Amino acid sequence: MSTRLSKGGRLIDRTKPLPFSFNGRGLQGYQGDTLASALLGAGQVLVGRSFKYHRPRGVMASGAEEPNGLVGLGQGGRFEPNQRLTTTELFAGAETASQNHWPSLEFDVGAINNRLARFFPGGFYYKTFMYPRAAWKHLFEPVIRRSAGLGRVPEARDEDRYEYAYAFADTVVVGGGIAGLAAALAAAEKGERVWLIEQTPHWGGRAVVDGVQIAGDEAEIWVKNTLQTLGKMKNVTLRSRTMAAGLYDHGYLLAYERVADHTPGDGRPRHRLWRLRAGRVIAATGAIERPLSFAGNDVPGVMLASAVRDYVVNWAVSPGDRTVIVTNNDDAYRTALALLDAGLSVPAVIDARPVAGGALPAAVRARGVRVLEGKGIAKVSGSKRVTGVSVCEHAGEGTELEAIACEAVAMSGGWSPVVHLWSHCGGKLLWDEARAMFRPDPDRAPTGADGAPMVRAAGAANGWLEAHEVMDCAHRAGGGKGSCPGAVAEEEAPMLPVWIMPQGAGPALRAKMFLDPQNDVKVSDVQLAAREGYESVEHTKRYTTLGMATDQGKISNINGLAVLSDALHQPIPATGTTTFRPPYTPISFGAIAGEARGAIFQPLRRTPMHDWHETHGAHWEPVGQWRRPYCFLRHGEGVHDAVHREIRSVRNAVGLLDASTLGKLLVKGPDAGRFLDMLYTNMMSTLPVGKCRYGLMCTENGFLSDDGVVARLSEDTWLCHTTTGGAERIHGWMEDWLQCEWWDWKVYTANVTEEYAQVAVAGPNARKLLEKLGGIDVSKEAFPFMEWREGTLAGIRARIYRISFSGELSYEIAVPASEGLALWNRLLEAGAELGVVPYGTEAMHIMRAEKGFIMIGDETDGTVIPQDLNLHWAISKKKTDYLGKRAQERSFMASPERWRLVGLETLDGSVLPDGAYAVAEGSNANGQRNMQGRVTSSYHSPTLGKGIAMGLVRHGPERMGEVLDFPTDNGKVVRARIVDPVFYDKDGEKQDV
Amino acid sequence: MSEPASALDGRSRKGFVDLAEAGLRGMITLRGDLSSPAMKAAVKATLGTALPAPRRIVTAGDRAVAWMSPDELLILVPYAEAGATLATLGTALAGQHHLAADVSDARALFTIRGARAREVLMKLCPVDMEALAEGEIRRTRAAQVAAAFWQSAPDEFTLVSFRSVAAYVMDLLETAARNGSELFPA
Amino acid sequence: MLTLECPYCGVKAEETELAAGGEAHLKRHGPGSSDEEFESYLFLRKNPKGVHFERWRHAYGCGKWFLAARCTATLEVFGTYPAQSKEPPAELQAKIKAKRPNWEGYK
Structure with missing residues (x-):
């Protein structure tokens, strides 16, 4: 049993007990605990089950590298799976539940996998599910789906809020240990803008636990003083609980601040994602201790030696009365001392090195502890809990020399620098043979925008493990001159690389040596992968799932690739590492989304009449970021009925369409006409002042890109209407050509889309309605079709365009946006006796289809040229050039085989499915049925009482009267006749009255 | 005549700063050769x-x-004076290639007032607020929309956005300014 | 995420304030051009590992298009300059040549 010691614990406040629960059982910890220390302090060693074999799992580490201690935390809208015990602070009322077992943690049916482990070797996923073929769908996939995934998916909506913040610094120092503090101090003293961030709530890192002396004092004192100094400096920002998740191009650093994880529900944002832009980054991210690979190294109670020290010193937690230390280096002896200081027993230190002659082993021996040199652990006894270890010769095959009873094993296989930040943006590593570690290669640092190195590694992250080296390196990394405060700690003798223990272990032992305890990847799995031909470490990773667990291989990678190298008979640097990718530890989806959720998930653009529509039954349709009324629903009315009612009203009386979303671009200057002639396929320079002209715009590919009515406002000014979705795009397009190609042309543009509210007043009563409002003379004589007038309407400054997209008598009225709602209301009031109704986009669409007018996005899809749509009349023959003209001369564009626009009328009056294809005889090279056309728009026309459609058909206009077959997705075939696309008022009499 | 309405009718909100839609303001986009004597004279004559x-x-x-x-200025005047200003500019720049357009109704204006006004902008705009110069107007984005802001008083910033997204911008500002979310709590 | 300095307004804009516009210094070929010329204008693009010239627009800023020279492999930015340039400024070309002696020029 682990337990809470009666004294000590530098991080806990015993006056503040905090109740919490684990699997429904009420427990107690203290303010300052992590969930891991609280659980261990309450005697809970077994905390979960592994992913594949469902083996019992206990806490192994004390920080971000923890592979095993994952729980579901919280309830309802604050439930989240896979919360790491070692990095989650305890708070009052925390509800935790272990994962990956059924029916209970203690008794797990899934553990049958463990008995069958020899049938589930590395890569079994790829070998097992191949045959018989049918089994995949009916047997394998359902079973895999049930067992896939770790933890339970949250079901309730997240109650918390999240946000971004942008900040800029000359230097961002990552890691609040003594290296980070020393580097930050050095940089800050030079006057740089410095950020220092630390992922835990505490500063000082390992040094404060390990009894390092700095500047003649306890490290703890130096840390406190340095923090105070930094805190007073205006150019320094300190952030604890902030993890550098990833470093990207040009010094872009994402830092994940856990603002309120430890105070849930206090109204603060839960997480904040800092989007930092750093001139340079100092990675003072420390090092992670490596486990040793011996049989049973995954049994709960086997922990990293440094973690055991942390639990004893920081949280006054005993891992067990008797802890055996197993190591290949001197540092682990500090754990023995810490345990002894806490009054606990250390039956033995098992040291793989032939001789343990350094100062630390001497100090441990002096306390009466047996140091077994040249020995290893043959295996660990116990299943849900360590009960003892068998000692063997490390040089041998694992014959038991001695059994030692114990409750915990503290292991140390040496240290790996945390090189993630260094590596995220291209920094390279070198293999340090003496210290058996990959560390940053100072000659191959990641570079920034100026081509200079943008990251420096400091302290343990740079491979320096002894305190004085750490301080010196960090001081210099921060740009400090002269000497830094001296740090003193016991000198350490060299370590001995140990990749499996004992080194001659046979297959039975190797199959119990875990490299990745979360995903259950063993030494034997990696060796099997090597035998099966996996030579690349990246392939082996994916084949065996080594390092693919939630800890992303923080403790398993180096051991794994050492085993792989050994199996491939090549040196470790020849194998190399897998890629270090952000984030360093998982970050919440909430933090990634930031403020963008709910009402502000994305911008919603509103016209000045938006709220009126909202309160008058608008059935909305998203158009770009706008929301436009599709139709206006009256009480008890369906969408279909509403649309048809609106069309009948427009055709027989008068309707109002909110057309404010249409793009409105001003183009002005001596060269504006020439410019518009290049932009549009037809002539705009010849348009007389006071008149309007419909125009088409193509890309340089020749494809139709936008259309709209252009009005010439004055000798040198044109106003171009674009589609709703096209305003910003076309404005950008204009500026692109003016700035980058024809920069000597005298033309200015302005996007005035939102300056105006625009209302289309359409229907036989439109003129009467406008006359009632009073102002601009709208008579047929004074105001002909395709012209515009300026003046007032109902006392409001207005410009009216006499244009029609419905085929009816129609005026489009533009007024200042601030008076749009006023105009709308006046039109409704005055129009009441004329039968006025507001109508939506669907009525507009159907009416334009009845008239055979094309719609960008329906008749066009980015592959259609104006010629396909029989719009030759809108393509100037006189112009030598316009955007898209050259492309339209290409042979494929000029081919008579292109599909061209026609009307389609079903023989039975039904509505053709939108997008349906017309089949032709024969099949193509792929054995697919040949096609000869497709439907681009299709509606039921209430005006004509039947289905109408437009489509693109091979040789279409030459095939009037022919009947085509359109197979539909229910297997039926709809037959439709090719007709003229203008279904209604072919001569355009109604719009020109 | 009807009473012109701003996008949000002067809506205001409180958080760790005070937020308000600042109502209608006359705004003119003026494009032209900013180095020309005519442009300098026109601005001087019109705006002083x-x-x-x-x-x-x-x-x-x-x-x-x-x-x-x-090649572009934004001119701010009282709302009622936009038309007259436009006319004056037109006269002053006659014969000079330029474009002047009334955009008073195409924009929405917000004030962010309080000692922590910068923190609100820091959450929405990828801008180094500490490097903002005195009298600087910064065009950028606020979350997902275009915006521009400047310091309009010692503890006040004015932010301008397009009118159609005024409600979105107000919601953004309100979310960013919610109590408890101060970036640098005392 | 890149940071590029807009040569028009001097803002050091991050990528979210910019819009990318593809390869710079293309020559437009209109009516009368050969199929080969038109193909090169419309479709053929360099994709170098190394020095590259690109069009960018300061979309969330002054709205101006500008050109940038950068290394696609290291993301080093050699410089930005106005879109109204027939070719990269001579001093920029010299700077690139000094940093990348094997660079064969912008054409």
């Missing part, structure tokens, strides 16, 4: 101010001129 330096805004009473790009 010199041309702002690049990325700066010059304020004179209830009028201001902001540098928006190498």
